[in-house]
Amino acid sequence: MLDLHVSWDEYHQSIELLAKQIYQSQWEFDRIICLARGGLRVGDILSRIFKKPLAILAASSYGGDRERGKLSIASQITMTDPSMGSRVLVVDDLVDSGVTLQQTTVWLRDLYPEIEELKTAVIWYKACSLYIPDYYVSYLPSNPWIHQPFEKYDNFDILTMLKQR
Template sequence: MSDLYVTWSEYHKKIERLAVKIYQANWEFNQIVCIAKGGLRVGDILCRIYGKPLAILAASSYGGSQNRVRGEITFSHHLTMTTETLGNRVLLVDDLVDSGVSLRESMNWLEERYGNELEEIRTAVLWYKAHSLITPDYYMDYLPDNPWIHQPFEPYEQISPTELAASYLVKEA
């Protein structure tokens, strides 16, 4: 497996280009649901661009050494949202689709809890890996060699508050 390194600038440009791709599809949606943690930044920027409410579905499936070991997916008990209802056309976003399990299970989670409200769920991600069991509706990059993606916020997973504070003490001295 190769590695793909992404800068903050590249990351934000991909989100902007994804917003344009969704816009060009002429699909009207009334709610964005992001899968947290990875989809938080994507969902935040898309909700600002589109002026649509953002709901958050917390999910976790990676852990272990350097947060690279995929395990069983765990979801929050509730969807966090500021609207009274979910809406009937939902854009479900994440940063990437790797195996496809998180995206598929997130769709199932929404259907189980909000199926009576939902007419359609479409999915959007920045990166779509070849070994995914599902194809997202919107994506920026198709990755045929399934690389490990090093996103710009990854360093925060490797530093403790103590180390961060110490680095600022040195800089301020």
């Protein structure tokens, strides 16, 4: 399988399956940290389902193409309350090489020593990853490129949209 195309319905169903898996593990957590951009929607929905505060950490290793670049992590986390909590769930859409999740979890533990337990959750876990997430919906042994429904906006601009309307 070279590419995996995901519809909005499949995307939302996958997030619900991820929530079910986390719930059934009976692991209690204080906060969700989503990795932006890919984990924004996942984190938002899980935050609503579990009624837990959401924090956002911008991290990126991809540009507008399929080439992986150097990982960039923001210098701060955005959150509305001052306490991180001792049990944190870090979410992203997928784990590819594993570099992003591995390095951000190290970064979080260094910056927030109050974190006693940290677990990770993704929708898709590719076999090529060196990092194994604690929770995932789909294991992908063939390492496909994943086309998510919102990616149509990656090659979209406001002027094109206005011309189409």
